[in-house]
Amino acid sequence: MNDAGRDQVPQAATAGEYVALLRDVRRYSGLTYREISRRASAAGHWLPPSTLATMLGRTTLPRERTIVALLAACGTSTAEIQRWIAMRRDIEARLTEPSRWDGPAPGADEARPADPVTPDPAPTRTIRRTRRRGLRLGAIALFGALAVGSSGAMLAGAAGTVGATDEPTTEGCPLVLRQGMYGPCVLDLQERLVAGGLHVPVDGWFGPDTASRVMAFQALGGLPVSGTADGRVLDELSADPAVPATWPEERISKHLWRLFPEDPAGAVRMARCLSGLDPYRVEVQPDGSRRWGLFQFSDVELSRLGVDRRTALDAGWNIGAARDLWSRSGDFGHWHCPPAP
Template sequence: MDDTARDPVPQAVTAGEYVALLRDVRRCSGLTYREISRRASAAGHWLPPSTLATMLGRTTLPRERTVVALLAAFDTSAAEVERWVQLRRDLEARAGERDRQPSHPAGTAVELSTVGDPAPSAPSRRGVLGPSRRWLRLAVLAVLGVLTVGASGALRPGHTDAADGSPTDGCPAVLQQGMYGPCVLDLQERLVAGGLNVPVDGWFGTDTAGRVMAFQALDGLPVSGTVDGRVLDKLSDGTRVPAAWPEERIGTYLREVFPEDPVGAVQVARCLSGLDPYRVEVVADGARRWGLFQFDDTELSRLGVDRPTALDPGWNIRAARDVWSRTGGFDHWQCDSGR
């Protein structure tokens, strides 16, 4: 077998594909960002978790020294590191050649993506593609992110390299609802790894915002629904929320607590939260509602409990029972249709 066939480094034709390959290397390692940082430091390289998160969350070529530091953390051989570095240099050279090409005259069609990139498509809300197709999705996100950068700022530069203070192209300092792109995709993957299921589609919608608020509440962070470096660092630490009750256990407990109307209890809880104990929603007036029976902030304050307590399914069901006992039914909750 020749050297090319033995080459363990997959090929890429765009910067986005190159970063996607690095993301796959990190994912296959099973290591958190902080663990990678410590291993890189032990190998004589400087790679803080925030820099690593920025590098893997963007679609532009990372710095050569950062790539080397990441690979060193995995005890990559010198020959393999050289192949990764050479691939990066080749991509950088191609990008330089494209930049030097004359601009297209008016009226000439211009390709939005480089060779090998897929055409842009609308955001998908159906979850994760297979590992072999991840480069394709990230390339799509890169194109869409460029097209929507003016509106959302999802791909604008926002981080600073703490080592030398120089700016790096990458994710914004704060991720928030309405953004779309690889930076949000990375956030969603971290939320899932932390025990909060959410569609991994690169879109920061209401589902992602709710999961962010649940994570912030359970970890004792300010509940803003936006994501800054502090939240990312917590997620990078491998922090996991307590395991959520499965739907079967929730149904069983509801029937035990509401023996007079077990079917009604399950139906109301399903309508309000989809039987999701970590569901958090923001309603039109800005109030937030928590857990299975969606108690809002005002109710929690009156009951003297905090938000993590509200996300505990046992407490939430028992509190709903108290309301049911006082009011004589489920009229306290308004829900037009099941989820």
């Protein structure tokens, strides 16, 4: 191991110094962010490159699990990792200790703060409120543009999602992420979806695109299709999910031209209008039902055809089923897709 991780772990007095030492560990290791991410995953940790970059770019104390993931990926021994964590806790204790006492310094009773007597509940609540306020301010700075014009209800939902980019479904994140939320917890979910092969804008906003990708992942993995992300979904996304590679647009277009020789341009135009030529597109209808894949077959249609949702997301099956419907009438009257304005 490098100098920053030998038996004598360097000491830091502030959060900024602590993060600087972690940067040294990463630099001396000679590993890229992606290499560290892969090694952390192999060791059973979750450390996306973007999360690592964010952590090392701040001057605040990272989460313990993130520190462990980084150090383990860089080859730090278990004993040394424990010393790193002990140092982090010492720094955190010094940062929070001044807030535990009201009024002037203890003076003659200076020894009292070291006394492990259970603190008064009121100061504890003050500390927690201060931490939450800091987390919210950070999220507002990052996602301010999204918050402009938002309703009070939306802001209330967002407060439940901020503050735990590094540790999903633990302190700071809701147990279930759902549409309408935004913040670092949603960012983490989106990063996992992208890493699993389901491309979605990584903007921290749990909108229809993210909901569509979550439902696609649930259908492809045989999970209950809820459109929300709970701990099970996040765990499955962390476990190198086996999401079949999606068809690129060129392959979809060529297949449509082969199966619809009578009107290939019309077939491409209809599929693009319905799904944007996205085989994994899932749309939720006003009545709560869903439509699946390139030609947006409904839940009822899938039931009649005797196929599951995973099958509906297969581009080859979806186009073949659309061809069967087209052959009955010779046109695309089965589908209704208004032209773009």
